[in-house]
Amino acid sequence: MSLGEGLRMAWRALAANRMRAGLTMLGIIIGVAAVIALITAGQAATSSVTSSVQALGSNLISVTPVRSAGVILYPEDARWLLEVVPQIRADAPLVEASVTASYETVSWSTTLIGTTPAALAIEGRKLAAGRFLDAQDLRLDRSVAVLGQTVAQNLFPGRNPLGQTVSVNGTEFTVVGVLQSVGGAFGANADNVIIVPISAAEWVAGTTELTGIEAEARSAAIAPLAVAQITAVLNHRFATTNAAAVISQDQILSTLSTVTATLTLMLGGIAGISLLVGGIGIMNIMLVTVSERTREIGLRKAMGASRRAILSQFLIESALLSLAGGAIGVVVGIALSLLLTHLLGAGGVSLSAVLLALGFSLLVGIVFGIWPAANASRLDPVQALYHS
Amino acid sequence: MTDVVRVEDLRRTFRTGAIEVQAVRGVSFAVTEGAMVAIMGPSGSGKTTLMNMLGCLDRPTGGHYFLGGEDVARKGDDALARIRNRRIGFIFQSYNLLPALNALENVELPLVYRGLAAGERHLLAAQALSEVGLGRLTSFRPYELSGGQQQRVAIARALAGTPDLLLADEPTGNLDSASGEEVLDLFLELHRGGRTLIIVTHDEQVALHCERIIRLRDGEVLLDQPVDARQRRTKGDLGSRAVAP
Known part of the structure; x- marks a missing residue:
């Protein structure tokens, strides 16, 4: 058959x-x-x-100190790192804190990020309105804030937030800019942030300890070397073998790829x-x-x-x-x-x-x-x- | 005349656990080419078991079965399938046509398992259907045909492969007397055409159409004698009564 x-x-x-x-x-x-x-x-x-992840900036390296190893970084360490690691072209210290922002009767839970003007370029973010932090803000200790899209939309629905005053855990900030949306992955929402000068964040957070440092490698090719160099200088300075988690964009990407x-x-x-x-x-x-x-x-x-x-x-x-x-x-x-x-x-x-x-x-x-x-x-x- | 069928001391014992039933206990006879033989017996006489063995559906537990001179009593499953396909044409009481297939396709069935190409199958099947007088009903499904017509399709299916032996099991059992006569007429015609026929029946009137009757009782041959020429029915004539109870 x-x-x-x-x-x-x-x-x-x-x-x-x-x-x-x-x-x-x-x-x-x-x-x-x-x-x-x-x-x-x-x-x-x-x-x-x-x-x-790619939208976060192509040559981004994130440095997170390991507190359990007794490693604590301060804002001036970001300047020091830029001097001792030639492979990075810019860096920005980060102080992060969970806060409640309010405007008039509206309150919103968000993340406060204290940093320096360099952060905008390092993270590859773009402004939707107004301006980002500048050197004057830091030098003069101005209470200014740049809002992420989520915060702007929730605190100022249908209104222009520029020039308004928001209260962050009781401290008042003048809104000078609004960031463009970048979206988020795995629940981390890069749009639900308020960015302020690092000095101002220290008042709100009550500490000058950094959550981390974001650095930008001079090129994608040199990024692995920059990671190694940062790791080496931090380990040397704190006399330990794991002073910080130093992760490049590539590593994040490959980790996420594995996960997905x-x-x-x-x-x-x-x-x-x-x-x-x-x-x-x-x-x-x-x-x-x-x-x-x-x-x-x-x-x-x-x-x-x-x-x-x-x-x-x-x-x-x-x-x-x-x-x-x-x-x-x-x-x-x-x-x-x-x-x-x-x-x-x-x-x-x-x-x-x-x-x-x-x-x-x-x-x-x-x-x-x-x-x-x-x-x-x-x-x-x-x-x-x-x-x- | 050569023997198409020759059985020698054929036996079939069924075992179910400790119980042993001797259905056929040492049967011997021969059927020559072109003969028309009836096998008769009451139920329980072993005639169905004998027929299954003659049709190579079942293997004897003892004795020999020569089909066209070859002993097929100990053949394997595949060899028996091949023998059934090429050398035996079955005709059943309940026709056993496949309802999804039309008359022509039903007749083609054994030819499919012979591996013939579609064209050749159609030709042989159409010829066989004409031979039984159904040349014009090739595309009818079984349920569109009368009982007599269905049985004739089944006969055509048995003829299509030009087997050595036609084996009919109560072929008129499900038919009214008129259709039964038609079928018996057809058998007589095939017999005149030189086909070898064995008809298993318990109906005396059907058996009287044959040249010879082998009577079984309790698994043994009781009588094996030719039919008296004066009694012999040479044309389908079952009297006025219905054939089957």
């Missing part, structure tokens, strides 16, 4: 039981569509995280489980089919069908069921992916996901079809023929 003959036979058997075939395929359809759509979602997450790749794999895996469940559904229905068609199997054997012919007939039937489900699932999955891509603004249909899902569905049909088909092929011709 040829494959074409087998396919024709299987098609007829499935067409004779459309409702059942359709419901059985549903398991595979959902599985395949889920694999494709979730992989797209994972890839969309990857690309949006990557692009938002794992996420994508996990999502695909979860969807894969539903494919497996669909396969069990196929096995179940094929077992039912075989027992319902016992007489037909007996007749075919009486007509000279070998075990092999019966085995392949039912195997082709389950594979066709699964592959047809897979094909419909691909169409549904691509439609879902396009919808997700539209909603998330990133993603796109992954060809490898489509092929993987289709291949896996065929495999599922064959693997879960083997047992019922083997049962059919092993039937005794006499018992099958006189089965009632």
Whole structure:
């Protein structure tokens, strides 16, 4: 019996039981569509995280002192670091504190960041209105503030915040600028900030200890060297082996990529489980089919069908069921992916996901079809023929 | 005349746990080419078991079965499947047509397992259908045909592969007397055409169409004798009563 003959036979058997075939395929359809759509979602997450990290500035190096190792940095250490590490072209000290900002009757929980004018360029941020901190603000100890988009929108809905006075934990600041939005990833919202001169932040936070220093390497190529140099000078100065966590943009990116790749794999895996469940559904229905068609199997054997012919007939039937489900699932999955891509603004249909899902569905049909088909092929011709 | 079928001391014992049933206990006979033989017996006489063995659906537990001179009693499953496919044509009481296939496709079934190409299959199947007088009903599904027509499709299916032996199991059992006569007429015609036929039945009137009757009882041959020429039915004539109970 040829494959074409087998396919024709299987098609007829499935067409004779459309409702059942359709419901059985549903398991595979959902599985395949889920694999494709979730992989797209994972890839969309990857690309949006990557692009938002890249938006933070291309040669950014972040230095976080390890307090448990007794390392405490002060604002003047940022100037010192710039002098002793030739690979960096600029740096900015950071003092961060959780605060409540209020304007008139509206209050808003946000993060206060005290820094220097250099931070704007280092982080690659852009202003939406007004100006950023300048050297005069620091020198004259001015109480000025630059608001992130989230803060601006919540404290001044539909109004111009420039020139207004916001109260941050009781200290008043005049708003001189508003930052453009950069979006955020993993809950860290770079738009929910108030940036003030570092000296002013010290009053609010009540300490001059730095949360960290942000530095800018002279080039992307030199960034790893800058990381090594910063690590070395800090370790030397504090006579320890882990004075600070020094991480370059590249490292953050590769860490995040690993995380999101794992996420994508996990999502695909979860969807894969539903494919497996669909396969069990196929096995179940094929077992039912075989027992319902016992007489037909007996007749075919009486007509000279070998075990092999019966085995392949039912195997082709389950594979066709699964592959047809897979094909419909691909169409549904691509439609879902396009919808997700539209909603998330990133993603796109992954060809490898489509092929993987289709291949896996065929495999599922064959693997879960083997047992019922083997049962059919092993039937005794006499018992099958006189089965009632 | 050569023997198409020759069985020697054929036995079949069924074992279910500790219980042993000897369904066929040492049956011997031969059927020559072109013969038309009836195997008769009441239920429990072993005639169905014997027929299953003659049709290579079942293997004897003892004795020999020569089909066209070759002992097939100890053949494996695949060899038996091949023999059923090429050398035996089955006709069942309940026709056993596949409802999803039309008449032509049903007749093609054994040819599919013979590996013939579609064109050749169509040709042979159409010929067989014409031979049973259904040349014009090739595209009808079984449920669109009368019982007699369905049985004729089944006969065409048995003929299509030009087997050595036609094996019919109560072929008129499900038919009214008129359709039964048609089927028996067809058998007589095939017999005149030189086909070898074995009909298993418990109906005396059906058996009287054959040249010879082998009577079984309790798994053994009770009587094996030719049908008296004066009693022999040479045309489908089952009397006025229905054939099957």
